[in-house]
Structures are given as C-alpha cells and as structure tokens.
Amino acid sequence: MIRNIRVEQIEQTPTEQQQIELVERKGIGHPDSIADGIAEAISRALCRAYMDECGVYLHHNTDQGEIVAGESIPCFGGGKVVKPIYALLTGRATKTFDGINIPADAIAVEAARAYVKSIIPIMNMERDIIVDCRMGTGSTDLRDVFKTCGGTRVMRANDTSFGVGHAPFSEAESLVKGVSDYIDTAYRPRHPEIGTDVKVMGLRDGDEITLTLAVAMVDRYLADVGEYVEAVEKLKESLQGIAPQFTGRKTQVFVNTADDINNGSVFLTVNGTSAEMGDDGSVGRGNRCNGLITPNRPMSMEATSGKNPINHIGKIYNLLATQLGNTCVAEVDGIQEIYIRLLSQIGHPIDQPLVASAQIIPRKGVDLAEVQPAVEAIIDTGLDDIAGITEKVVRGDLKTF
DSSP: OOOOEEEEEOOSOOGGGSSEEEEEEEOTTSHHHHHHHHHHHHHHHHHHHHHHHHSSOOOEEOOOOEEEOOEEEOOTTOOEEEEOEEEEEOSEEOOEETTEEOOHHHHHHHHHHHHHHHHOTTSOTTTSEEEEEOOBOOOHHHHHHSSBSTTSSOBBOSSSOEEEEEESOOHHHHHHHHHHHHIIIIIGGGOTTEEEEEEEEEEEETTEEEEEEEEEEEGGGOOSHHHHHHHHHHHHHHHHHHGGGTOSSEEEEEEOTTOBGGGTBOOEESSSOGGGTTOOEETTSSOOTTSOBOTTSOOOOSOOTTBOTTTOHHHHHHHHHHHHHHHHHHHSTTEEEEEEEEEOOTTSBTTSOSEEEEEEEEOTTOOHHHHHHHHHHHHHHHHHTTHHHHHHHHHTOSOOO
8 A cells, every 4th residue: 555655854943943932722621621622522422322332433523612601700718600601512413323313412411511520620510501512413425424445444534634743842832731731730639729721821032931821710719819829929939840840941930910919800710710701712722632732833723622533634634643743753863853744635545645744854964864764654654553543532542632
C-alpha cells in the first residue's frame, strides 16, 4: 500500500527563537471547556452504548453544544445562583439500528450531567444547571459514508478536511500547560477556594515570560476580602515556585489583574466558573486537542471534542497528527521542530489521506535526508494503525481539549 507521504524542510525561525510567542489554555471549568467536555463525554457514552446494544459503533456527532451563562450573586461565605446555567445538547446521533432503539437523548443528558458533576462537584445539579437535549439524526449520505471500505475494517472519511499537529512543545507551551495541570491535580485539592475556571495566558518576550491568570474563586471557602487576597497571593507564589520546572527563563506571574480590591470588585463565584455569571461557551472555541491555543503554530479550526472517533476527520486527523509529531521528535534524532498535516477526501479510506505532510526544521548540522526515512516510516505506521485512535478515544486515553 503506497501512501502519499511528503517530507520537506522548511526555512523559518524556530518558535523558541522568535521574539514574541503567545500561548493560552482554558481550564476545565471555563465555559468553552465545559462545552467541549460535555460534547466528548456524550460521544464516548454513545460509543459505549452502541457497542453494548448493537455490537458496533454507530454514526453520531455531538460537537455543536452550547453553554448559555446563568446569573449568580456570589458572597463571601457562600452566595447563590439565581438563574441556572443552560446547557444545550445538539448534534446528530443514531437512534435506531436493525430494529434496536437506542435512547440517545437520555444517554446524552445523563453523560452531560455526570461530566459537569465530575469537574464541579460542589455544584447543585438540581438547581444550578439545566441540561436540554435537542439532538437529531444524521443525514442519509453521511450515515452511508459511515461504512467500511469493501471487505476491510477501514472507515471512509466523512468529510474533506485536515488535521494538524506540532512537536515539541516550546518552553512557554510547556509552562502554560504545566501550570494549568498543576492547579488541577496538585493545588486545588488542597485549596478548594480555587475554582475550575482558570485561564492561563502566556507571553514570551525574548527570554522573559509573563503568565496572566484569570482564576474564578469560590465564595463559600472565603470569609472576607482579606482571605481572598491571601488566597490569590498564595496561588501566585506557588506558581512562581514551580515555573523553573518548565523553563529556565525569567517568569512573572499575575493573577486576577482586573480585581479592584478597594472597591470590592473581585473574581468571586458561587461554583468556581464564570458560566454562572455571564460567560457563554461553545464547543470548539477553546483549546485544540493538544490542550493549548497556540497562535505561533499552525492550527485547525475544527472542534475535536464531540465528533465521532470512527471516521470524523476533524477529530481523528488532529489527534493522529499530534501523536505522530510527538513520536517523530521522541524517536528521531535531529528534529528541532516538526509540523504534521493530514488531508482527507470524503468517501476515501481514512488510512489513505490525500496527503500526509511533514514539515521539518532540522537541528543545526543535520541534513533532511538523515531524518526523512524514519519520519516517513512513523507516519506510515501511524496510518496503518489509525483504528487505534478510536479505541483510545472511547477509553478516554486521548484528550481532546
């Protein structure tokens, strides 16, 4: 099987050597990330149900969800939500198959509520959020595309689209992602006053990095503005302390720079998310599948979360391109930066992209010919095993935002 794999050297200033680099991550409780997480949770739940009930994954796409912000009155010691968050579940799902009825809407609602509860356990799920399902069924032509090619198990692409990935992360990218992960896994469990809605914006200007964080603070764990200020300062000091784990560059950390302490205007919330107080969210408007928003790098505008993991190129090729880039850097010496782009044609086998492109900046003194065969082999092997992406997604082994 011959694939159209193209490897070329590109002449551009490596990201680490550019004067200005911007990197952003929206935390799990950001309204856009909530929308992404709900969409992906529904897709995974549908996949499990389809396999249990029908023995096969069926057509669905749940990547069109919306979070409509509620209203709240936060107060030190504990406030209240006065208008619930509204989560609209849309998209398409298979609801009947060979005489079997699949309760897709009920599965979606259950998955959405369980996901929100998992990331915001303090939320009153009966009072603070409304989950409304309006999923339809897929168009006939797209459901027909959702079939294997001849006698093989390879799916046919549902769309003419592309996926992109890059590697390795720069220091700024590693720092932004690392800070966000540290807050989620290490800091918040010991400091519940830190909400899950944490946006990290990184600026690298030469050899200096500035991190600006917007952190939703949880009112019930703070008695007054003095405790609020103390909590913000403790977080800032902790993040300043871990920054050297990710970069040797000088780093400054700022938290909640819009606060006006003298006038009592601070980022205080009831449940730790701005979705309760005016900020809406949409699937695909936040992090790319590598967990970051990176304007210095090529990015796909496709929403990875919620798309079916069987033949939807907007999901599979973005995940695969990111995986291939990381594998190339880990296994092939001499690559300074690599950019992977995979392009499909609707109706064609997903393991046969119209082109699989690798653009490489070799390390100094390395010729492209030294790395090209190994990169081609890694891409070829990855496409051979493209069905493995599906199982990893269903198990939750691959992040989509």
